[in-house]
Amino acid sequence: MPAENSISENQRETPVYNFAYLDEQTKRMLRRAILKAVAVPGCQVPFGGREMPMPYGWGTGGIQVSAAIMGKNDVLKVIDQGSDDTTNAVSIRSFFKRVAGIPVTTSTREATIIQTRHRIPEHPLREGQIIVYQVPVPEPLRWMEPSEKETRTMHALEEYGVMHVKLYEDIARHGEIAASYDYPVMVGGRYVMSPSPLPKFDNPRMHQSPALQLFGAGREKRVYAVPPYTDVRSLDFEDHPFSVQRWDKPCEICGSTDTYLDEIIADDKGTRLYVCSDTDHCAARLASKENRQGGSDG
Amino acid sequence: MIHAALPAILPGFASPVHDAQQCFRTLLEAMSRPGKPVCLGVLPPVTSLNAAMPASCISGMVAIALTLCDADTQIWLDVCLDTPAMRQHLRFHCGCSIASGPETASFAFIGNAKAMPRFAAFSPGEPEYPDRSATLIIAAKLTAEEQGCLISGPGISPARNPQGLPFGPGGLPAWFWEEWAMSRDGYPLGVDVVFVDSHPSGGNFVRIAGLPRSASAVPPSRFRSGSAGENKICMSR
Numbered sequence: 001m002p003a004e005n006s007i008s009e010n011q012r013e014t015p016v017y018n019f020a021y022l023d024e025q026t027k028r029m030l031r032r033a034i035l036k037a038v039a040v041p042g043c044q045v046p047f048g049g050r051e052m053p054m055p056y057g058w059g060t061g062g063i064q065v066s067a068a069i070m071g072k073n074d075v076l077k078v079i080d081q082g083s084d085d086t087t088n089a090v091s092i093r094s095f096f097k098r099v100a101g102i103p104v105t106t107s108t109r110e111a112t113i114i115q116t117r118h119r120i121p122e123h124p125l126r127e128g129q130i131i132v133y134q135v136p137v138p139e140p141l142r143w144m145e146p147s148e149k150e151t152r153t154m155h156a157l158e159e160y161g162v163m164h165v166k167l168y169e170d171i172a173r174h175g176e177i178a179a180s181y182d183y184p185v186m187v188g189g190r191y192v193m194s195p196s197p198l199p200k201f202d203n204p205r206m207h208q209s210p211a212l213q214l215f216g217a218g219r220e221k222r223v224y225a226v227p228p229y230t231d232v233r234s235l236d237f238e239d240h241p242f243s244v245q246r247w248d249k250p251c252e253i254c255g256s257t258d259t260y261l262d263e264i265i266a267d268d269k270g271t272r273l274y275v276c277s278d279t280d281h282c283a284a285r286l287a288s289k290e291n292r293q294g295g296s297d298g
Numbered sequence: 299m300i301h302a303a304l305p306a307i308l309p310g311f312a313s314p315v316h317d318a319q320q321c322f323r324t325l326l327e328a329m330s331r332p333g334k335p336v337c338l339g340v341l342p343p344v345t346s347l348n349a350a351m352p353a354s355c356i357s358g359m360v361a362i363a364l365t366l367c368d369a370d371t372q373i374w375l376d377v378c379l380d381t382p383a384m385r386q387h388l389r390f391h392c393g394c395s396i397a398s399g400p401e402t403a404s405f406a407f408i409g410n411a412k413a414m415p416r417f418a419a420f421s422p423g424e425p426e427y428p429d430r431s432a433t434l435i436i437a438a439k440l441t442a443e444e445q446g447c448l449i450s451g452p453g454i455s456p457a458r459n460p461q462g463l464p465f466g467p468g469g470l471p472a473w474f475w476e477e478w479a480m481s482r483d484g485y486p487l488g489v490d491v492v493f494v495d496s497h498p499s500g501g502n503f504v505r506i507a508g509l510p511r512s513a514s515a516v517p518p519s520r521f522r523s524g525s526a527g528e529n530k531i532c533m534s535r
Contacts, residue, residue, distance in 0.1 A: 031325075031326075036490070038330050043428055188451070229452065
């Protein structure tokens with residue numbers, strides 16, 4: 001192992017990569033795309049995606065957006081399905097710790113940049129925070145129209161009838177709009193946007209959020225944005241209004257009744273538990289509950 | 299100023315990576331919160347680039363160029379900014395080409411707003427790719443007391459500003475807000491604007507404010523002056 005040791009020694013002395021991995025020209029290109037994406041909320045802006053040291057599907061789009069915006073003073077939080085401790089979240093966090101040397105956290109409150117795969121943290125975001133979504137399929141019309149040229153034209157002409165037909169067909173077949181994640185939204189009254197495979201539970205929290213929301217799709221090399229205080233409406237019909245998931249039981253760990261719960265199989269007999277998907281929120285809630293109980297005991 | 303005696307090129311950012319990042323985040327904040335002045339705190343030295351304008355304003359514009367412009371972008375300088383020293387500086391540091399007219403520019407730097415071309419002179423993007431539009435960097439007085447207009451749209455909290463956010467940069471041509479309101483009809487096509495404070499800041503910072511095309515504006519001629527008193531509140535953050 002001496003060879004490996006000497007490599008890591010070297011890395012500590014002279015950084016092998018530019019700050020946050022990407023070269024400056026790539027960052028400039030991404031930054032121009034991000035500014036345009038913010039100026040036209042919900043519009044998919046192409047960028048020149050770079051080869052990242054991890055495969056597509058691991059959040060290369062989100063990582064490139066995060067790398068383009070982050071600075072020395074940022075504090076990064078990364079979540080995967082709400083959890084800070086899954087492989088994807090841990091590896092992205094350690095990636096940025098290594099190539100940017102910035103502090104990382106699991107606390108939603110402390111973070112200035114939150115990179116997320118498929119959840120918005122339960123704790124309300126504040127002004128000045130930036131949430132970066134990892135997006136697998138950025139085009140909401142793709143399942144109806146495979147041609148990129150066509151979907152571009154449809155967005156240009158605001159021709160979204162096909163999306164309503166899809167939702168209607170859901171109702172005709174299942175009696176309700178069956179999409180429970182990646183539920184299409186209308187941004188700023190103009191663009192239909194894919195909120196990434198976010199559970200529809202989180203859709204209402206994108207509406208008029210005080211934080212800036214950026215979406216990066218690595219495979220498809222696109223970035224789009226929802227600025228703070230922007231209208232984000234989930235598509236629905238007057239007689240079939242949009243609604244979010246509800247659970248009959250509270251979280252098994254913290255007892256929360258207003259958070260998004262994951263179903264967990266607990267044993268070989270098929271016992272099911274429901275626990276918060278946001279691990280940081282669940283832990284904080286549990287700690288404050290225990291504190292309160294401890295206080296009343298004493 | 300003697301141009302022949304200008305062999306020395308001024309340095310760019312003191313710390314190219316981190317200063318550009320900080321400048322970008324300020325721009326991002328300006329664009330995502332239209333009409334809210336934000337402070338650009340890292341400025342490159344600019345003495346001798348253009349004596350006609352306050353150093354802080356020129357410096358702010360150069361900082362934006364250093365942050366966003368490179369060989370992939372064409373920039374256009376208005377008559378006020380188009381000096382040999384400025385061209386040499388931007389060519390050397392950004393490697394960008396300088397457009398002969400505003401129509402092909404992706405970034406247009408405008409020192410004298412009163413004489414600026416109308417919005418139609420700049421690229422509004424394409425219906426399929428509205429992002430291919432020009433960004434205008436305009437010198438304007440952000441400390442102006444004059445009555446501006448009420449802007450609303452993404453980035454402006456309707457709960458906090460039910461009638462719109464009063465925003466009145468000084469030194470703009472008379473047609474500016476009327477034409478801005480008209481160009482909104484073509485949304486999502488249109489230009490985006492970053493105002494750089496043309497009032498000397500007296501320190502190593504300059505204030506900037508964003509006006510993306512998503513912001514709709516009610517020009518002063520269309521609302522009663524009753525709400526203009528709020529102007530001061532938004533300016534003194």
